Amino acid sequence: MRPVTATLINLYHICHRELWLHAHEVRMEFFSDAVQDGKLIHETSYPQRPENFREIMIAGSKIDFYDRKAKVVHEMKRGNKAKEAHVAQVKYYLWLLEQHGVPDATGILEYPRLCLKQVVKLEPNDYAAIATWEVNIRRILDGPCPPVINKPFCKQCSYYEFCYSGESTLETGS
Numbered sequence: 001m002r003p004v005t006a007t008l009i010n011l012y013h014i015c016h017r018e019l020w021l022h023a024h025e026v027r028m029e030f031f032s033d034a035v036q037d038g039k040l041i042h043e044t045s046y047p048q049r050p051e052n053f054r055e056i057m058i059a060g061s062k063i064d065f066y067d068r069k070a071k072v073v074h075e076m077k078r079g080n081k082a083k084e085a086h087v088a089q090v091k092y093y094l095w096l097l098e099q100h101g102v103p104d105a106t107g108i109l110e111y112p113r114l115c116l117k118q119v120v121k122l123e124p125n126d127y128a129a130i131a132t133w134e135v136n137i138r139r140i141l142d143g144p145c146p147p148v149i150n151k152p153f154c155k156q157c158s159y160y161e162f163c164y165s166g167e168s169t170l171e172t173g174s
């Protein structure tokens with residue numbers, strides 16, 4: 001069975017084609033200004049953080065900043081246009097922590113460029129939603145590469161040229 005990760009949960013809420021491409025190791029982020037800018041934000045925001053928080057791996061998902069003492073997951077993002085996907089990603093981290101013996105953790109979504117923060121908690125109805133996300137993700141990944149979605153935010157996506165050059169001919173999954 002394919003492993004589902006928090007990154008895949010995020011991409012599932014943005015674009016099923018991007019989810020499929022990322023999971024099948026088709027990577028373009030090295031050529032993306034937006035992705036490189038996001039990395040810069042990670043490296044330069046909150047310079048005191050590395051001393052206080054730890055990077056942890058849990059069931060294949062990497063949490064960049066985890067405050068073990070306070071049981072708080074800090075997730076930093078460049079912009080908040082895909083906030084639903086960001087919230088889903090953090091909820092998945094909280095769910096993973098609970099599955100591995102750390103209940104009642106809290107998430108904080110941080111948007112340093114926007115000076116915004118949002119607290120994220122695992123709610124009772126999230127359990128069924130997460131189970132559905134996992135089933136749907138596995139079904140997408142086992143199928144053919146989904147079609148392009150023609151959304152305005154495609155222009156910000158690292159796969160933009162790949163998707164709209166007219167030359168991408170990926171047909172089969174798994």
Ligand code: SF4
Nearest residue numbers: 015018149154157163
């Ligand atoms: S460019 Fe658009 S269709 Fe292609 S992977 Fe990115 S978001 Fe999806």
